[in-house]
Amino acid sequence: MIKQALGSARDVWSGVLDLIYPPCCLVCGKAGDEYLCADCLEKVDTIGPRHCSKCGMPDDGMVCRDCREREYAFDSACSAGTFDGVLQTAIHKFKYRNHIVLADPLGDLLYRCFADAHLTGKVDVVIPVPIHKSRMVERGFNQAIELAKRFCKRTSLPLNTGILIKHRNTPHQVNLRQEIRLTNVRDAFTVVNVENVSGKRVLLVDDVFTTGSTLHEAAKALKAAGASQVHAYTLARSL
Ligand SMILES: [Zn+2]
Ligand SMILES: [Zn+2]
Known part of the structure; x- marks a missing residue:
């Protein structure tokens, strides 16, 4: 009320x-x-249906070279567009300049490109990647939750923000070298409502896929809690 x-x-x-x-x-x-x-x-440079099924990199629809030697905890990844130009500027303004009003047009973009993720009818619950409570206080909102809210409104898919939490604060990934990123977020996520994820096909939503380390760790926690599938879906893919 x-x-x-x-x-x-x-x-x-x-x-x-x-x-x-x-x-x-x-x-x-x-x-x-x-x-x-x-x-x-x-x-906005949208990626379209042809991309690496493991990491979402624009490609000829096969598994890209990097992914042939890499294992992720998520089953697939896809992004709406590439992280450059207009999309990069819009995400920076949304996330770091507190322009929360951009959640609606950016969430709409996420919705419009969803067919390219080849997951229509294959998702039980949408879970945004959480941020630590101290980051929440600092920023005032979680960009992934705001995007997911709009996306779920458009798709009518159920949103759940109470399953996955980030229990450990970690330095900003953006400032770290690629090889440090994975250890930075290792075991940073916990599932608090196991019964809500067990046997479910999860769509894990975030703003940007860079190395996939954060999504990998979040997916690892969800899989350990019994999720049958975890698919990562982000607004942008860093090239
Ligand atoms: Zn790949
Ligand atoms: Zn404009």
Whole structure:
């Protein structure tokens, strides 16, 4: 009840703000009624259906060279677009500049590209990659949860944010060398509601796939808790 009232108050407040400061595209600055304009969205380099099934790297549809020697705990990975240009700028503004309004257009993009993940009808629950509670306090929101909320609204897939937690805080992956990234996040995740994941096909949602270390560790925890499948799906793929 309180949550609903707060939600309505927030909607009214955001309507008032829109009247005072009409939305403009946060990437190109064009005035209009969108925070991410159609011209910018058009420039996003989407990956499409042909990509490495293990890591989502744009490819000819086969397992890429890197993945032939690498094992991940997740069963497949796919990303909506490549992490460059408009998408990179939009994600930075969303995540580090607190432009939470970008969650809607970016979540919509995630939804529109979902068919390319070849997982339609094969997901029981959507779980966003959690951040540690101290990072939550610092940022005020978890970008993966915000993207997943919009994605689930569009797909009608069930969202569960109470299954997986990040119990150990870790330095930002972005500042670390590739070989350090895996040890940085090792065993950082725990499943707290095992009964909600046992036997389920999980879609693990995050903003960016870089080395796959975070998604691997999160998937490892979910598999240990009995998830039958874990598929990683991110907004962007770092090349
Ligand atoms: Zn724009
Ligand atoms: Zn690959």
